[in-house]
Structures are given as C-alpha cells and as structure tokens.
Amino acid sequence: MTPTRSSAGVEVVKWSAEYEYEEAAEIAEAIFYLHRNGLAYRDIAILVRGRASYPALLTALEDARIPVQPAGRTGLFARPEAEVLGKTYCWLVEHDYRPAGFGVQSQVITEDGLVADYETAFTLPSSAVSAVRQLLR
Incomplete structure (x- = not known):
C-alpha cells in the first residue's frame, strides 16, 4: 500500500464519552467538521x-x-423511509403489507x-402532502 495523501499531523484522536448518545453526537460533529x-x-x-x-x-x-447510507445489518428495512416504500x-x-416482510399480520394499505x-417518514410540510396525494391518485 502506498499513501494517497501527505501526512497532515495527528491522524488518531482519542476521546471517550460516558453515554452512547454523547459518543454518537461527537462522531456526527466530527463528520460535520470534516465535511x-x-x-x-x-x-x-x-x-x-x-x-x-x-x-x-x-x-x-x-x-x-448528515446523509447516511447504512450497510450491513443495521435494521435499514425497519427505518420509516424503507417501510413507507415497502x-x-x-x-x-x-397486496397486503407485512411489517418486516415476515410478519403473519397483514394490513390493507389505503391511500x-x-x-x-x-x-411522517419524510417530515413533509403540508404543501408537499397534497403533492404526494396527487401522485398517488
């Protein structure tokens, strides 16, 4: 392997957080700064x-x-955006909808x-809701 960029000083930073949500917020802040x-x-x-x-x-x-594209077993299909597309x-x-694809319960989807x-899934403003309603007709 060869380096693709020159060293820019410290490459590893050590820190810790007491709670998981604090750690996640720190990671998001670091990504925001990098971007x-x-x-x-x-x-x-x-x-x-x-x-x-x-x-x-x-x-x-x-x-x-911060836009994210989860990979692996992240519960991606349980996210509201994926569920509404399903x-x-x-x-x-x-066709009747089955939550998570394997549920025995099914529900009829209405417009x-x-x-x-x-x-809900996309936090649409009221002006966009009528556009979605038009598209589904």
Whole structure:
C-alpha cells in the first residue's frame, strides 16, 4: 500500500464519552467538521463493533442532517423511509403489507394511510402532502 495523501499531523484522536448518545453526537460533529473542511461525505465511513451502536448513531447523524447510507445489518428495512416504500409497492400491486416482510399480520394499505406514512417518514410540510396525494391518485 502506498499513501494517497501527505501526512497532515495527528491522524488518531482519542476521546471517550460516558453515554452512547454523547459518543454518537461527537462522531456526527466530527463528520460535520470534516465535511465543512472539504471532505466529501462519500469518503467517510464509520465502523462499529456491533448492531447495538446503530440506533444512536443513525439518530445523531440524522439530527446533524448528515446523509447516511447504512450497510450491513443495521435494521435499514425497519427505518420509516424503507417501510413507507415497502407499503407503496404493496399498495401499487394491491397486496397486503407485512411489517418486516415476515410478519403473519397483514394490513390493507389505503391511500390516506399511505399519505400519512409519507408525511411522517419524510417530515413533509403540508404543501408537499397534497403533492404526494396527487401522485398517488
């Protein structure tokens, strides 16, 4: 392996946090700082020890408005955005929706329910809600 950039001083920083949400907020702040100083989001990765770290980390990144593309077993399909898209596909083909894909319970998707799901999942302003309703007609 060869270096792709020259050394810019200290590359490793040690810190600790008492609570998981504080640690996640510190990571989000570091990413915000790196991006503000010219590093593209696509060039930043976060490695975690286990799945238990994902919820606080995803929340902190979302709160800081940092785009994230989770990989691995993150519970990605349990996120509100993924769930509303799954419901949309089921609605389009007139199929009952099963939460998480494996549930025995099924629910009928209605246009009004789907619009409300979009509003919640994407925090849509009221002006956008009518546009979504038009698109679903």
